[in-house]
Amino acid sequence: MSTHRSNASGLVLAITAGCVTPVYPGDLPLSDNVVDWRDEIIYQIVTDRFANGDFSNDYGANLYDPSAYHGGDWMGIVDRLDYLETLGVTALWISPVVKNVEADAGFASYHGYWTQDFTRTNPHFGDLSALRTLSDEAHRRGMKMILDIVTNHVGQAFYYDINQNGQPDEFGIGQGGEIVPLAQAEPTSDLVRISEWDPDFSAAGISSWTSLGPSGRAPVVFVADPEINRVPPYPELFAAPEAYHRKGRVTVWTNPAACHCPASGCAYDDPCRRQQELEGDFPGGLKDLDTRRQDVRDALFEIYARWIDVGDFDGFRIDTLKHVEPEFWNDFCPRIRKHAKERGKHNFFMFGEAFDGDDRLLSSYTHGDGVDGVFYFSQYYDVMRGQFSSDSPRTCEIERRHCNRFGCSADPCGEGGPIPALYDDTPRPDGLLGFDGRPLSARQVPVGFISNHDVGRFLFFMPTTWSQATKRQTLHLALTYLATMDGIPSFYYGVEQEFSGGNDPANRETLWDPQSYDEQVTEGGALVTRPKRYDENGDGSADAAWGPYDTGNPTFRLLQKLIGIRKGSAALRRGDLKFRWSSRAATGDDAGILAFERSTEAETVLVVLNLSPAQESHTRFGAATMAVSFAAGAEVQDLLDPASRFAVTPSGCQTAGGGCLDVTVPPRQARILVVRR
Template sequence: MIRKAALLLAASTGLALPACAGTPPPVQIAAQGPVSGTAQDFRARPVTDEVIYFVLPDRFANGDTTNDDGGYGPDRLASGYDPTHKGWYHGGDLKGLTEKLDYIQGLGVTAIWFAPIFKNKPVQGDPGNPGSLSAGYHGYWVTDFTRVDPHFGTNAEFKAFVDAAHARGMKVYMDIITNHTADVIRYAENEYDYRSKGEYPYSTRGGTDGAPINPGFGGDDDPAAANWAALADPAYAYTPVVPEAEKDIKVPAWLNDPIYYHNRGDSAWVGESSVYGDFVGLDDLFTEHPRVVQGMIDIFGGWIDEFGIDGFRIDTAKHVNPEFWQQFVPAIKARAAATGIPNFHAFGEVYWSNPVQPLGAEIMAKSGLPYTLDFGFAAAAQEVAGGKSAPSMMADLMEQDAVYPGGADTAPGLPTFLGNHDMGRFSMFVRSHAEGADEDEILARVMLGHAMMFTLRGVPTIYYGDEQGFVSDGNDQLAREDMFPSRTDVYNDNDLLGTDATTAQDNFDTRHPLYELIAALAEVRLSSPALMRGTTVVRAFDHEGPGLLAVERHDPASGERVLVAFNTSNAPITRHVEVDYGATGVSALMGQCPLSLAARGSLRIDLPALGYTACTLTSGAD
C-alpha cells in the first residue's frame, strides 16, 4: 500500500519515483530563500507566517511516568488515570512534549498550540452512574487557572517547554477558557433546564413575581458600579449549592463565589441559553460582570507576563457575550505588546459546520475578536478533497472572505484545519465521503486536502497524529489517540493510513509518507510570501462533481503571484486558466508547471488524477 501511495504522491507533484523507494520522496520544490523566521526574529513574524501544530499533551508523549496519576494515588476515581479507557488520563506530559520538539519542528511547524494545561478537576460525572464518569485529560474542566495540572507536570516544566520552543524560533499558543470552569455548583431545586432572563430577571429574586432586590437595577439613573453592586445580593435563577469538599477548590479564590456564575441551568444551544447557560453542566461564568472581566484579564495576562506566551486559542468563544471580548482582547493584546510580543495571535473557537455561512465573521464583527478558527474551511476541504462535493464549494467559501472585519485581507490570518479533537480526523471524513475508494485513493485524497490547507489562504493547523495516518472512529474521545504506545483497544484496532503500524506502538515515524508530505508542503509555504500572506482570486472551478479548482495568490508587498491548482477527480485534467495579465512567464514552485504561458493572461494546467501544483507567475520584459 505504501509504495502505491508513493506513486500517487509522485504523480501529484510530477516526480519520478526512485526504483527502490518504499516511501515517497519529498515534494519537488524550486530553490527558494531560507524558511521564514529564526530563533532570533520569531517575535517579528506576523500571524500569517506560521505553521501550527495542535496537540493534546495527555496523548502525545509520556516523558515522566511518575506523574501519570497526578499525585492522587492509584484509585482511578481519584486520579482519573486509566490508559485503557479513551475518556481518562493516559500519561502524556510536558516533559514528553519538550523531548519531542525535534520531531515537531521537523514537520516545518513554527507554532505549537496545545489543549489547556491548567489544573483540572480529575474526574466528573455522577458517581452513581459509572458510565457517566470521565476525566479532565483534555484540559477543559479547570479548577486552578494559575498552575499546571499535576498530570502534565509543573509550572517550572512548562517554562522549560516554552523556553525550549522559543530557542528554536517556535511560538507557543495556549488554549484558554473564559466561558466556564469545572462543574462544582449544584442547584438546590435539583432541576437544570435553562431559566431565561425574561422569566428570571436580574432585578428580582424568584422570577418575575419575586421581590425586587434593587428597584433601580439597570436603570438609566444608576451608575454602572451601583448596578453591579446590587448583585452582591444576587437574584439567582437557581439556588446554587457548593459541596463542602469543593467550596475552596477553585483558584483564584474569587472563582469560588457563586455570585460570579449565571446559575441559569443547562444551555439548550439556541438563543440566549447558548451564551448564559451551563455548557454541559460546567459552571458558566457571569462574563458580563466587571469582576469577572478583570479577573480573566489578570489570570491570562499573568501567563503572558511570566512565560511570554505568543497567542491564545480561545475555547467556546461564541458562548460568551460580545461585550466581554470587547474588553478582554484589547487588554490582552496590550499586555502582550508591553511584554515585547507585538504579533500576539488570538483566535476564537466558533464551531459551525456550514462551509459557506461564515459565522466566524459574524462573531468577529460583534465581539472584536481578531480571528476565529475556520470551521468553514474544514467542512469544505472534507467534502471537496473527499470527492463528495464539487470544487465550487471551496470557491464559494473563499468568495465570502470579503465579509470578515477588515475585508478579504483578514482571511490569511484565520487558522485553517482539516479535522480536530472535537469533530474527528480528516481521514475519517474522507473515508466517509469517497464512497468505494480503496486505501490508496483515501491516502491520495488526504494528501490533496493537506495541499489545499498549505497553499490556500489561512494559517495551516495540523492536528497531531494526522502526519502518522491516524484515522478516528468518530468525534470527541474517539479522535484523541495516543502517539506513544497505546493501551486503548478502541484506538489500537484502527487501520492507519500509509503504514502497517498501529497505535499500540510508538508513532513518531519521520519517514511516514504524510509526515514527509507535510514537511515538504510547509517548506513550500514558508518560502512564499504569496502563500503566507497573499490575497485570493478564484480563477477556475468545476461546479458539477469532482474536478478543477484554481486560485491565484498575490502578495502586494513582494509582488509575488502564485497560481495553485487542484484536481479532485480520478481522471487527468487539462485546462486553460486565466491568470494576471501582467504575468509574462511561469516557473514551478511545486509540482509540474508549463515552461511558458499559453498566451498573455492564460496558463495551461495539466494535472493527473488527484494532483496539485503551484506555479509562480513572473513578470518582466517580453
C-alpha cells in the first residue's frame, strides 16, 4: 500500500442555477492519446472492491457484508497499476465517482449508482486530487480512463406522500381501491402493497388518497437524513419536484399484465412498456429525472463536461441508456463531443448500456447522433450464455448474431432468408476516428464482454454437471473468442482470478480478500471450503497457492497471452471480420466449430474455436472442407500452440482466390492461425 496521500480539501465543483463553475486549482492540461478505440482493451473496475489504498476513508466499511462498502478507492487502483499493466489492459472503466446516498434499505451505495450530489466525489473513493492522481498515473502508462455516468436517475431522495400525513408509509389496497393497513390488503389485487418510497408505476403520475378518495398528484417529500447522506440532490435544480417524472416504479418486467401483455412479457417496443422504462423510477426507488426538460439536459451536460475536465477522462460508459429517451442522447452526446474537442481531447468515446438482449433495441441506439457504440448485451445472452455455456452448442447461432450487425445474404443456420443489417454504419458527425483518420460507425465498435457487474460471473452460469477443468477450458475459450473478435473487448475485474460469484452482490468479489479466492470442493463426501490452488510446474497436481492479485495462475496467464496476441496483430484489432465456418448441429465432423478470419490488407488471422464439450472436431463436413483466404501451399501455425501446423491445400473446397484448410481442434480448445513465415 502506498502512503503518499494528499489532502486537497475544498476542491469542489460549484453549481449555481444550473450553471457549473469549477473551483479547481487552474485547468490542468488534458491528455489526448487515443489513436483508435479498437486498439484498446477495457478492464472494468468496481472501485470499492478492487484495491484499498487509503484506510482513512474506510468509515462504515465491512469486508464481511457483501452489500456494504469494503474500502476500495482510487489510490488503491494507483497502487495496483503494475498488476493491470502486467495483465496488459489499456483502458480502465471505473465506478461512478459522484457522491451517493450512503445507504438504502440496509444496502450501501458502494457501487456508486445512487447519486446525491453530481458535483462532488464519493468520499469513500477519495477526493478530486486522488481521482486526478489516478488519471494522471494511468495516462503516464498509456492507459485510458472511462467514467461510468448516470443521467437517468438520482438515489432514493424522496417519497411520495400518497396519504398526505407527512411521513413515509407502507400500506395495502382494499377491495374498493381504498388504502388499508397491509394486513387487510386485498390479496387478489395486482397492487397489494404500496411503499411511499417506491409505489407502482402510474402513467398519470402518482396520486394522493385520503379518506375522501383521490386527491390529485401526490406531494413529493425530499428527506433530510444527513446520517446516511439522504439529503436533497445537488445541483439545486434536482431538489425540485418538477425535475422528476414522479410516476413511480417500473413494474412491467415483473408484471407484464400491467401493460396488458402476456405472461411471457411485452415486446421490446411495446409503447406501454417503453413509457414505463422511460419515465418510471428504476426499481429500488431511484428517482427518474425528467430528461425531456431542457434545463435538466443542460445541467447534466454541464456536470459531465466538467468531470471530463477535472478527471481527464477519455470516455463515458453510460448507465441505463434505454431508460432515457433517444432525443436526450441526440442532445447530450454531440455537446459532449464538441466540449471534449474544444478541450483538445479527440476521439472521446461514449458507449451505452441498454440491458437487453434484443438487437432491434440495441441497434436503435446506433442510429441518430447519440452514443458512439453500445455495450454488446445481445452477444452476451445469445453467444456467451446461449452457446459457450451449452452442452450442445450450435455455432451458426453465433454467426447469425453478427448478421444482425453486418447483414448476411443467407441465414447461417439455414432456417430463413437473407438477414438485413440492423446496426447503422453511418459515422457520427464529428465522431470517432480510426487510426487512418477514417470515421468509425457504431456498428464497428460494440463493447463485448463475458460478464459484468450486473450479471453473475461467466463461471457461475455453467452447468453444475461440468467439472472444474471443463469450466476453466470453457472460460478460456470464451476469453479467446472475445480477444479475437472485432469491436472492443471489456474484461470484468476478477475474471483473471477465476472468480465465480453469482448474481449481484456475489459477483462483486473483493480482490484483496483471501476469502474471495476460496473454492468449495467435495472431499470424502463432504463439502469443504479451501484456498484455490493450481498446478504451477505442470506435473498434474496442484502445488501453488492462489493469492490476492495472483499473476501466475493459468487464467491470468492465458488472458495476458491473448491480450499480447491482440496487441501484436492489427488484423485482430482493426481487421475486417469474415466467418468461414459454423455448425448447425451438435454432432458430426464439424460439431462445435466456429471459424472466422480477421484481415487487413497486409495480414490475415484465422481463429478456429471448438465449442463442443464432447469431441475433437474439424473444419469440414462430408466432402466439403473450409475455404480460407490463405493461398494453397501455405503452412499455418497456431499462435497458442506453435507445434500445431496445418497445410493449406488447393482442393476440397469451393474457393476463389484462396485455398482449403482442414483444421483439427480438440474439445473446448481454440487455435489462432497465421501463415508461417
